[in-house]
Amino acid sequence: MNTNTSPVLQLTGICKRFAGIVALNQVSLMVRAGEVMALIGENGAGKSTLVKTLTGIYQPDEGSITLGGERLAFASAQDAMQAGITAVHQETVMFDELTVAENIYVGRQPCRGGRVDWKRIEAEAEKLFERLEVALPVRARVKDLSVAQRHFVEIARALSQDARVVILDEPTASLSQREIQELYRIIRQLRDAGTAVIFISHKFDEIFAVADSYTVLRDGQFIADGALADITEPELVSLMVGRSVKEAYPKAAVTPGDVVLEVSDFSHPTEFDNVSFKLRQGEILGFYGLVGAGRSEVMQALFGLTSGANGKVVIHGKEVRITSPASAIAHGIAYVPEDRQHQGAHLTLPILHNITLPILSRVGFFLRGHRAQENKIARHYAEQLELKAAHLTQNVSELSGGNQQKVVLGKWLATDPKVIILDEPTKGIDIGSKAAVHRFISELVAKGLSVILVSSELPEVMGLADRIVVMHQGRIENVYARGEATAEVIVAAASGSELPQEECA
Amino acid sequence: MMLKMRETQLALCIVALIALVGARAPVFVTPGSLSNLLTDSTLLVMLALAQMLVIVTRGVDLSMASSLALAGMMSALLASRFPALPLFIVVLVAVAIGLGLGLINGYLIGYLELPPIVVTLGTMSVYRGMVFVLSGGAWVSSHQMPADFIAFPLTKLFGVTHLVWIAALVVLAAWYVARYSRFGRDLYAIGNEPSSARYVGIPIARRLLWTYGLAGAMAGLCGYLWVARYAVAYTEIAYGFEFTVIAACVIGGISIAGGSGSVAGAVLGGLFLAVIGNALPVVKVSPFWQSALTGLVILTAVLINARNGKQGGRQILPLHLNKATGSAA
Numbered sequence: 001m002n003t004n005t006s007p008v009l010q011l012t013g014i015c016k017r018f019a020g021i022v023a024l025n026q027v028s029l030m031v032r033a034g035e036v037m038a039l040i041g042e043n044g045a046g047k048s049t050l051v052k053t054l055t056g057i058y059q060p061d062e063g064s065i066t067l068g069g070e071r072l073a074f075a076s077a078q079d080a081m082q083a084g085i086t087a088v089h090q091e092t093v094m095f096d097e098l099t100v101a102e103n104i105y106v107g108r109q110p111c112r113g114g115r116v117d118w119k120r121i122e123a124e125a126e127k128l129f130e131r132l133e134v135a136l137p138v139r140a141r142v143k144d145l146s147v148a149q150r151h152f153v154e155i156a157r158a159l160s161q162d163a164r165v166v167i168l169d170e171p172t173a174s175l176s177q178r179e180i181q182e183l184y185r186i187i188r189q190l191r192d193a194g195t196a197v198i199f200i201s202h203k204f205d206e207i208f209a210v211a212d213s214y215t216v217l218r219d220g221q222f223i224a225d226g227a228l229a230d231i232t233e234p235e236l237v238s239l240m241v242g243r244s245v246k247e248a249y250p251k252a253a254v255t256p257g258d259v260v261l262e263v264s265d266f267s268h269p270t271e272f273d274n275v276s277f278k279l280r281q282g283e284i285l286g287f288y289g290l291v292g293a294g295r296s297e298v299m300q301a302l303f304g305l306t307s308g309a310n311g312k313v314v315i316h317g318k319e320v321r322i323t324s325p326a327s328a329i330a331h332g333i334a335y336v337p338e339d340r341q342h343q344g345a346h347l348t349l350p351i352l353h354n355i356t357l358p359i360l361s362r363v364g365f366f367l368r369g370h371r372a373q374e375n376k377i378a379r380h381y382a383e384q385l386e387l388k389a390a391h392l393t394q395n396v397s398e399l400s401g402g403n404q405q406k407v408v409l410g411k412w413l414a415t416d417p418k419v420i421i422l423d424e425p426t427k428g429i430d431i432g433s434k435a436a437v438h439r440f441i442s443e444l445v446a447k448g449l450s451v452i453l454v455s456s457e458l459p460e461v462m463g464l465a466d467r468i469v470v471m472h473q474g475r476i477e478n479v480y481a482r483g484e485a486t487a488e489v490i491v492a493a494a495s496g497s498e499l500p501q502e503e504c505a
Numbered sequence: 506m507m508l509k510m511r512e513t514q515l516a517l518c519i520v521a522l523i524a525l526v527g528a529r530a531p532v533f534v535t536p537g538s539l540s541n542l543l544t545d546s547t548l549l550v551m552l553a554l555a556q557m558l559v560i561v562t563r564g565v566d567l568s569m570a571s572s573l574a575l576a577g578m579m580s581a582l583l584a585s586r587f588p589a590l591p592l593f594i595v596v597l598v599a600v601a602i603g604l605g606l607g608l609i610n611g612y613l614i615g616y617l618e619l620p621p622i623v624v625t626l627g628t629m630s631v632y633r634g635m636v637f638v639l640s641g642g643a644w645v646s647s648h649q650m651p652a653d654f655i656a657f658p659l660t661k662l663f664g665v666t667h668l669v670w671i672a673a674l675v676v677l678a679a680w681y682v683a684r685y686s687r688f689g690r691d692l693y694a695i696g697n698e699p700s701s702a703r704y705v706g707i708p709i710a711r712r713l714l715w716t717y718g719l720a721g722a723m724a725g726l727c728g729y730l731w732v733a734r735y736a737v738a739y740t741e742i743a744y745g746f747e748f749t750v751i752a753a754c755v756i757g758g759i760s761i762a763g764g765s766g767s768v769a770g771a772v773l774g775g776l777f778l779a780v781i782g783n784a785l786p787v788v789k790v791s792p793f794w795q796s797a798l799t800g801l802v803i804l805t806a807v808l809i810n811a812r813n814g815k816q817g818g819r820q821i822l823p824l825h826l827n828k829a830t831g832s833a834a
Binding site for chain 2: 055056057076077079080081089092093094095097098102106107108109111114116118137157183270271272294309359473474475
């Protein structure tokens with residue numbers, strides 16, 4: 001590590017606003033060649049916005065970007081790429097119908113005499129995967145790959161550009177332990193070759209394992225930077241959160257009652273296999289696993305969204321067949337999906353109509369006479385959830401992420417469910433709303449509902465769940481009772497590291 | 506693999522259809538009749554290829570037939586007013602007019618980010634209306650056009666009409682563009698995942714501009730060829746033909762959702778519709794049935810494509826465990 005060299009990349013006073021909301025406020029940051037810099041901040045701190053600004057997808061409203069002593073402005077992603085900044089984005093940037101090799105070189109295919117040189121593309125892709133020491137068929141279509149394999153395609157794309165600055169935005173979310181080690185090795189390889197690496201992660205053990213320096217963002221503002229050797233983990237956490245952290249999970253002391261839902265031998269041809277679990281009344285059952293472990297898929301099948309799943313589902317001692325979301329709702333199951341914007345809320349409808357949407361048939365067919373009743377229902381749930389909105393006829397699109405989530409929750413509570421499945425209920429919402437959601441989950445079970453909590457945030461699952469089901473590659477790896485297992489054990493189970501052989505064939 | 510299979514299936518269907526009709530009416534499989542069939546299919550195939558590139562980007566060009574009519578009418582008017590003008594100038598003008606009309610679509614769709622179906626629905630009417638305005642509703646008939654203007658498309662070179670030669674060149678060019686040009690590959694990327702395309706730095710607006718421009722230019726070229734071939738230009742040239750072109754694409758397995766489709770598919774789709782169109786009169790099926798049959802073929806094609814494309818879900822379970830003992834945890 002050569003800390004005395006001048007920075008490769010320097011940002012000064014970057015500001016970015018969206019429709020009046022300040023996403024980045026006077027952010028400054030610098031990275032040196034041959035250095036791994038960890039960019040730290042909570043969800044919504046502005047990390048991804050900063051990455052998009054750096055890669056030319058957003059243009060900053062103020063401030064300057066200096067690369068290798070030269071001041072630059074990127075009008076497009078192409079500009080940033082040509083200047084030598086490349087990123088592995090959090091959202092997978094993939095083209096399903098194209099081959100692995102083409103995905104790496106898409107948009108800048110090497111040409112010979114004006115003709116795309118397919119032989120070279122495939123040969124170079126082979127070489128990249130050799131360097132990464134992963135085996136991937138370069139002619140396969142990306143739609144046939146697993147989540148982790150897709151990730152390596154993205155990493156290969158970033159490597160193929162011989163960039164001066166490589167940004168890795170939460171690259172480990174869907175990788176197993178062994179794959180993460182591979183990634184560390186790749187990052188060190190890059191660093192030793194003199195590349196500046198910006199590494200974004202939520203996991204402190206990863207940050208301390210690979211990074212040399214850090215920069216902390218909070219609420220779109222620069223907070224601190226320095227060398228990781230000079231700081232401890234608790235100090236870093238308090239910088240990130242801005243207060244001393246004692247993450248309190250308000251777990252209500254509820255004694256689970258009878259079995260409400262029993263799922264046995266639930267299987268799907270490609271997504272999951274032999275999934276069995278029991279859910280008692282008043283219980284919070286956590287589902288933990290890597291992104292893409294098949295947790296959401298199990299829930300979606302249980303809710304009747306996907307066809308092709310087999311197995312026995314027993315609700316209150318009676319075997320039921322769930323063929324559609326409507327039948328799931330009728331049996332008292334509610335599913336709050338992960339993707340609020342697309343699956344959860346109808347953004348262009350008012351709060352009122354969002355909340356009463358799944359129960360309209362109960363309100364009545366001709367709604368005109370029942371407006372008052374609709375209003376009452378909506379008001380009830382809005383109050384219960386401490387929804388912050390100007391009025392109930394406000395469109396959901398105008399609310400903040402946390403409040404949108406509350407509308408979605410209210411909507412499903414209105415169906416009066418026995419079992420409520422929450423898929424990543426706190427993903428991408430601010431700390432304040434998060435606490436409200438946690439409190440709310442506890443209230444749900446106190447009232448006798450049963451909750452299935454699918455979450456990738458380990459503290460949340462460990463803090464709230466009575467039992468934790470850990471999934472790995474579409475199977476249940478293990479089930480732990482509350483307090484039975486340490487975080488390390490659970491993470492190891494989620495990575496499937498007990499198995500001697502690993503995938504990635 | 507599956508794509509390849511689909512195209513071979515379609516090719517076999519075409520051969521089977523020709524054989525079947527030939528068995529009932531031997532006149533259909535005479536060299537003369539088959540060469541007519543080929544000539545008849547050329548305009549549809551060329552337009553389908555341009556439409557394919559548009560559909561691959563998740564778009565659609567409904568204004569193609571109107572652009573064709575406008576460029577065709579203008580070239581007919583030009584040739585009848587100035588009979589001394591060399592033919593290639595007239596053709597060039599037709600292509601340029603088509604290109605201009607297409608670029609208007611492309612600008613609105615690419616740079617102003619308006620939805621393709623709405624934009625081209627609008628320009629479809631505008632362009633068709635301009636044919637009326639320019640011609641005053643009058644026909645340009647064969648005796649008003651210069652002889653070389655009319656003769657060119659059906660003149661034979663090495664025993665094959667110019668139309669077929671031009672179509673063959675267009676097929677080759679389209680294949681090259683779709684497979685070997687950065688431009689063509691970008692179109693697939695855009696259609697696959699527009700947001701990802703932006704992340705990897707593909708200039709989406711510029712690509713869309715020129716895709717629709719290309720479709721327009723093709724419509725312009727076909728406009729001249731159409732008018733010259735049928736030796737008449739009137740306001741309703743190729744009325745409704747845009748749907749036949751889209752149908753050819755759909756039959757050829759080009760996904761309306763964008764991102765996938767091959768040149769072979771578009772060509773075969775066009776040929777298939779041409780065979781049906783030419784075969785039905787030969788076996789004395791009423792022309793009224795023709796449209797219904799075409800519709801059935803489209804629905805069948807969509808059904809087959811949908812079944813092929815239907816995925817059982819994401820692949821999460823590790824694949825190799827199927828081969829292993831299966832006793833793992």
